[in-house]
Amino acid sequence: xxICQAVEFEIPGSSRRYSADFILYHQFSGLAxxxxxDEPYAGxxxxxxHCIDVDDDKxxxxxxxxxxxxxxxxxxxxxxxxxWSCCKAIAQIIARLTGDDSVFILLQKLADVxxxxxxxxxxxxxxxxNNYRQSYLPKMGK
Numbered sequence: 676x677x678i679c680q681a682v683e684f685e686i687p688g689s690s691r692r693y694s695a696d697f698i699l700y701h702q703f704s705g706l707a708x709x710x711x712x713d714e715p716y717a718g719x720x721x722x723x724x725h726c727i728d729v730d731d732d733k734x735x736x737x738x739x740x741x742x743x744x745x746x747x748x749x750x751x752x753x754x755x756x757x758x759w760s761c762c763k764a765i766a767q768i769i770a771r772l773t774g775d776d777s778v779f780i781l782l783q784k785l786a787d788v789x790x791x792x793x794x795x796x797x798x799x800x801x802x803x804x805n806n807y808r809q810s811y812l813p814k815m816g817k
Contacts, residue, residue: 676701676778686738693735699765704773709739710765714751715794716803723799745772750791755811760788 677700683692697710713725713732725732725748736746747768749761763782770776794802802808 684738693738699769701769701773701775703775706745706769706773707743708745708747708765708768711746711748712751712754713748714808715799716808718808721800721803723794723796723803725794726796726799727793728795749788750793751808752811753788753791755813757786757788759785764788 679698682698683694695709696712699708739746754761763785766779766782770779
């Protein structure tokens with residue numbers, strides 16, 4: 676399997692590009708996954724991000740799906756608090772879609788990723804106001 680970070684994709688008719696947090700390419704089957712880690716707001720501005728009541732992520736998902744990519748989204752808190760469970764979820768997706776359960780077998784006894792409710796713009800603003808991300812992100816410089 677090939678895993679890369681921050682791969683960019685041209686958006687036809689636009690000067691903008693999509694940057695995937697991670698891509699996973701399963702060489703045996705040709706399965707390609709865009710793996711996204713969604714934070715509720717931008718750390719530097721507090722601007723809501725990845726909100727369920729905004730179409731940006733739906734449009735972006737459609738871009739990848741139309742190109743035969745799968746899209747897997749995790750909330751940032753899930754990845755920070757349960758990284759191995761997120762790996763298990765990806766391995767399970769690969770096993771289901773390709774029949775290759777070689778990685779899933781190694782991770783199957785781990786706990787499943789706890790569900791995380793998606794947030795609205797209003798909820799994201801409140802999370803930013805309360806510095807929610809600081810409750811789970813590692814403290815830097817200590």
